[in-house]
Amino acid sequence: MDAxxxxxxxxxxxxxxxxxxxxxxxGHGGEIAARLATLDALDRQxxxxxxxxxxxxxxxxxxxxxxxxxxxxxxLVIGTALWAIRHGVPIxxxxxxxxxxxxxxxxxRSKQELAAVLAIMEAVIDNLRPRLAPDLERSNPxxxxxxxxxxxxxxxxxxxxxxxxxxxxxALDAALPDERDxxxxxxxxxxxxxxxxxxxxxxxxxxxxx
Numbered sequence: 001m002d003a004x005x006x007x008x009x010x011x012x013x014x015x016x017x018x019x020x021x022x023x024x025x026x027g028h029g030g031e032i033a034a035r036l037a038t039l040d041a042l043d044r045q046x047x048x049x050x051x052x053x054x055x056x057x058x059x060x061x062x063x064x065x066x067x068x069x070x071x072x073x074x075x076l077v078i079g080t081a082l083w084a085i086r087h088g089v090p091i092x093x094x095x096x097x098x099x100x101x102x103x104x105x106x107x108x109r110s111k112q113e114l115a116a117v118l119a120i121m122e123a124v125i126d127n128l129r130p131r132l133a134p135d136l137e138r139s140n141p142x143x144x145x146x147x148x149x150x151x152x153x154x155x156x157x158x159x160x161x162x163x164x165x166x167x168x169x170x171a172l173d174a175a176l177p178d179e180r181d182x183x184x185x186x187x188x189x190x191x192x193x194x195x196x197x198x199x200x201x202x203x204x205x206x207x208x209x210x
Contacts, residue, residue: 012048012086016040019079026073035064039083051088058084062093074100078120085123094128094144098151105155114159118168121152125171133175149175150183157187157204160197169207184208 020036038060046052061084068076077100084091091097101121108114125148132145140146149172156168173180184207191201 012083013040013043014048015079015086016043016048016083019076019083022073022079023076026071028071032064032067035060036080039064039080042087046087049086053088057087058090058092061089061091065091065093065096069096069099074103078104081124081127082120085127090131091124091127092131094124094132094148097124098144098148101148102151105151105158108155108158111159111161114155115161115164118152118155118159118164121148121155122171124148125152125175146176146179153183153187157191157200160199162199162203165200165203169203173207180207 016039020033020040023033023036042052042054042057061080064080065077068080077096081091081097081100083089101117101124104120105114105117108117128145128148132143135143135145153165153168153172156164159165172183176183184204188201188204188208190196191204
Protein backbone atom coordinates (compact mmCIF):
# COMPACT_ATOMS: atom_id res chain seq x y z
CA MET A 1 0.00 0.00 0.00
CA ASP A 2 1.41 3.38 -1.02
CA ALA A 3 1.62 6.05 1.62
CA UNK A 4 -0.43 9.11 0.71
CA UNK A 5 0.52 12.54 2.02
CA UNK A 6 -2.12 14.65 3.71
CA UNK A 7 -2.90 17.80 1.75
CA UNK A 8 -3.21 20.93 3.85
CA UNK A 9 -6.33 22.99 3.24
CA UNK A 10 -5.84 26.17 1.22
CA UNK A 11 -6.80 28.75 3.83
CA UNK A 12 -7.09 31.42 1.15
CA UNK A 13 -9.72 29.43 -0.71
CA UNK A 14 -11.52 28.68 2.53
CA UNK A 15 -11.64 32.39 3.34
CA UNK A 16 -13.10 33.17 -0.09
CA UNK A 17 -15.75 30.49 0.30
CA UNK A 18 -16.67 31.92 3.70
CA UNK A 19 -16.99 35.34 2.07
CA UNK A 20 -19.39 33.89 -0.50
CA UNK A 21 -21.38 32.08 2.20
CA UNK A 22 -21.71 35.26 4.23
CA UNK A 23 -22.89 37.21 1.19
CA UNK A 24 -25.47 34.56 0.29
CA UNK A 25 -26.65 34.18 3.90
CA UNK A 26 -27.57 37.86 3.92
CA GLY A 27 -29.88 37.23 0.99
CA HIS A 28 -27.85 39.06 -1.62
CA GLY A 29 -27.29 37.90 -5.17
CA GLY A 30 -27.22 39.27 -8.68
CA GLU A 31 -24.19 40.82 -10.35
CA ILE A 32 -22.17 41.19 -7.15
CA ALA A 33 -22.57 37.47 -6.46
CA ALA A 34 -21.26 36.70 -9.94
CA ARG A 35 -18.20 38.87 -9.38
CA LEU A 36 -17.53 37.27 -6.00
CA ALA A 37 -17.81 33.89 -7.69
CA THR A 38 -15.09 35.04 -10.07
CA LEU A 39 -12.79 35.56 -7.08
CA ASP A 40 -13.52 31.98 -6.02
CA ALA A 41 -12.85 30.74 -9.55
CA LEU A 42 -9.48 32.51 -9.58
CA ASP A 43 -8.65 30.85 -6.25
CA ARG A 44 -9.50 27.44 -7.69
CA GLN A 45 -7.44 28.06 -10.81
CA UNK A 46 -4.35 29.68 -9.29
CA UNK A 47 -4.51 28.89 -5.56
CA UNK A 48 -5.74 30.92 -2.64
CA UNK A 49 -2.51 32.84 -2.10
CA UNK A 50 -0.93 33.00 -5.56
CA UNK A 51 0.26 36.37 -6.80
CA UNK A 52 -1.99 37.43 -9.65
CA UNK A 53 -0.79 39.75 -12.38
CA UNK A 54 -3.88 39.50 -14.52
CA UNK A 55 -5.47 42.28 -16.50
CA UNK A 56 -8.60 43.86 -14.99
CA UNK A 57 -8.42 42.00 -11.65
CA UNK A 58 -7.77 45.26 -9.80
CA UNK A 59 -10.79 46.82 -11.47
CA UNK A 60 -12.86 43.77 -10.58
CA UNK A 61 -11.94 44.04 -6.91
CA UNK A 62 -12.57 47.79 -6.90
CA UNK A 63 -16.06 47.33 -8.38
CA UNK A 64 -16.90 44.71 -5.74
CA UNK A 65 -15.68 46.93 -2.89
CA UNK A 66 -17.68 49.93 -4.10
CA UNK A 67 -20.86 47.89 -4.53
CA UNK A 68 -20.52 45.97 -1.25
CA UNK A 69 -20.14 49.02 0.98
CA UNK A 70 -23.76 50.26 0.63
CA UNK A 71 -25.01 46.83 1.75
CA UNK A 72 -24.03 47.71 5.31
CA UNK A 73 -21.82 44.73 6.18
CA UNK A 74 -18.20 45.84 6.69
CA UNK A 75 -17.04 42.23 6.95
CA LEU A 76 -17.86 41.67 3.27
CA VAL A 77 -15.70 44.66 2.34
CA ILE A 78 -12.86 43.52 4.58
CA GLY A 79 -13.06 39.97 3.23
CA THR A 80 -12.76 41.24 -0.34
CA ALA A 81 -9.83 43.47 0.58
CA LEU A 82 -8.08 40.49 2.19
CA TRP A 83 -8.60 38.52 -1.03
CA ALA A 84 -6.76 41.29 -2.89
CA ILE A 85 -3.97 41.33 -0.30
CA ARG A 86 -3.51 37.55 -0.46
CA HIS A 87 -3.07 37.77 -4.23
CA GLY A 88 -0.96 40.92 -4.34
CA VAL A 89 -3.70 42.79 -6.19
CA PRO A 90 -3.67 46.58 -5.68
CA ILE A 91 -6.69 47.90 -3.82
CA UNK A 92 -7.83 50.63 -6.18
CA UNK A 93 -10.90 51.66 -4.16
CA UNK A 94 -9.51 52.27 -0.65
CA UNK A 95 -12.35 54.34 0.82
CA UNK A 96 -14.77 51.44 1.48
CA UNK A 97 -11.96 49.43 3.05
CA UNK A 98 -10.86 52.26 5.33
CA UNK A 99 -14.46 52.83 6.42
CA UNK A 100 -15.09 49.12 7.00
CA UNK A 101 -11.98 48.81 9.15
CA UNK A 102 -13.06 51.84 11.17
CA UNK A 103 -16.41 50.15 11.85
CA UNK A 104 -14.73 46.93 12.93
CA UNK A 105 -12.38 48.86 15.21
CA UNK A 106 -15.28 50.75 16.79
CA UNK A 107 -17.11 47.46 17.38
CA UNK A 108 -14.10 45.70 18.94
CA ARG A 109 -14.45 45.08 22.66
CA SER A 110 -11.32 43.12 23.54
CA LYS A 111 -7.60 43.53 23.07
CA GLN A 112 -7.57 40.44 20.86
CA GLU A 113 -10.21 41.93 18.57
CA LEU A 114 -8.36 45.24 18.43
CA ALA A 115 -5.07 43.48 17.66
CA ALA A 116 -6.76 41.61 14.80
CA VAL A 117 -8.01 44.89 13.33
CA LEU A 118 -4.53 46.37 13.65
CA ALA A 119 -3.03 43.47 11.69
CA ILE A 120 -5.49 43.98 8.84
CA MET A 121 -4.96 47.74 8.84
CA GLU A 122 -1.20 47.20 8.56
CA ALA A 123 -1.70 44.79 5.65
CA VAL A 124 -3.94 47.30 3.88
CA ILE A 125 -1.35 50.05 4.45
CA ASP A 126 1.32 47.86 2.84
CA ASN A 127 -0.97 47.26 -0.14
CA LEU A 128 -1.84 50.94 -0.57
CA ARG A 129 1.61 52.41 0.07
CA PRO A 130 2.86 52.46 -3.57
CA ARG A 131 -0.16 54.50 -4.66
CA LEU A 132 -1.16 56.57 -1.64
CA ALA A 133 2.13 57.28 0.15
CA PRO A 134 3.11 59.91 -2.48
CA ASP A 135 -0.31 61.55 -2.00
CA LEU A 136 0.09 65.29 -2.54
CA GLU A 137 -3.45 66.16 -1.47
CA ARG A 138 -2.22 67.38 1.89
CA SER A 139 -5.01 69.92 2.30
CA ASN A 140 -7.71 67.23 2.34
CA PRO A 141 -8.15 65.82 5.87
CA UNK A 142 -10.44 63.10 4.53
CA UNK A 143 -7.93 61.43 2.22
CA UNK A 144 -7.79 57.65 2.85
CA UNK A 145 -4.04 57.57 3.60
CA UNK A 146 -4.42 60.00 6.48
CA UNK A 147 -7.56 58.44 7.92
CA UNK A 148 -6.12 54.92 7.80
CA UNK A 149 -2.98 55.90 9.72
CA UNK A 150 -4.93 57.94 12.25
CA UNK A 151 -7.31 55.03 12.80
CA UNK A 152 -4.35 52.66 13.12
CA UNK A 153 -2.92 54.81 15.90
CA UNK A 154 -6.30 55.23 17.63
CA UNK A 155 -6.93 51.49 17.53
CA UNK A 156 -3.48 50.83 18.97
CA UNK A 157 -4.16 53.32 21.78
CA UNK A 158 -7.31 51.42 22.67
CA UNK A 159 -5.28 48.24 23.19
CA UNK A 160 -3.18 50.03 25.84
CA UNK A 161 -0.28 47.81 24.73
CA UNK A 162 3.01 49.77 24.50
CA UNK A 163 4.49 47.68 21.68
CA UNK A 164 1.38 48.04 19.53
CA UNK A 165 1.17 51.76 20.22
CA UNK A 166 4.84 52.30 19.37
CA UNK A 167 4.49 50.40 16.09
CA UNK A 168 1.38 52.36 15.05
CA UNK A 169 2.97 55.65 16.09
CA UNK A 170 6.08 54.84 14.05
CA ALA A 171 3.86 54.25 11.02
CA LEU A 172 2.00 57.51 11.58
CA ASP A 173 5.22 59.49 12.02
CA ALA A 174 6.60 58.12 8.75
CA ALA A 175 3.40 58.56 6.75
CA LEU A 176 2.19 61.91 8.12
CA PRO A 177 5.20 63.83 9.45
CA ASP A 178 3.43 67.18 9.03
CA GLU A 179 0.43 66.08 11.07
CA ARG A 180 2.01 64.13 13.89
CA ASP A 181 2.17 67.08 16.32
CA UNK A 182 -1.52 67.90 16.02
CA UNK A 183 -2.48 64.22 16.31
CA UNK A 184 -0.46 63.65 19.48
CA UNK A 185 -1.68 66.93 20.97
CA UNK A 186 -5.31 65.90 20.52
CA UNK A 187 -4.58 62.35 21.67
CA UNK A 188 -2.91 63.56 24.86
CA UNK A 189 -5.86 65.79 25.71
CA UNK A 190 -8.16 62.77 25.48
CA UNK A 191 -5.70 60.56 27.36
CA UNK A 192 -5.96 62.80 30.42
CA UNK A 193 -9.37 61.30 31.19
CA UNK A 194 -9.35 59.37 34.50
CA UNK A 195 -10.21 55.99 32.97
CA UNK A 196 -7.31 56.06 30.49
CA UNK A 197 -4.31 53.93 31.42
CA UNK A 198 -1.20 55.90 32.45
CA UNK A 199 0.72 53.79 29.91
CA UNK A 200 -1.20 55.50 27.10
CA UNK A 201 -0.30 58.96 28.35
CA UNK A 202 3.34 57.94 28.74
CA UNK A 203 3.60 56.64 25.17
CA UNK A 204 1.92 59.73 23.71
CA UNK A 205 4.04 62.09 25.80
CA UNK A 206 7.16 60.30 24.58
CA UNK A 207 6.17 61.15 21.00
CA UNK A 208 5.49 64.79 21.83
CA UNK A 209 8.88 65.12 23.49
CA UNK A 210 10.74 63.33 20.67
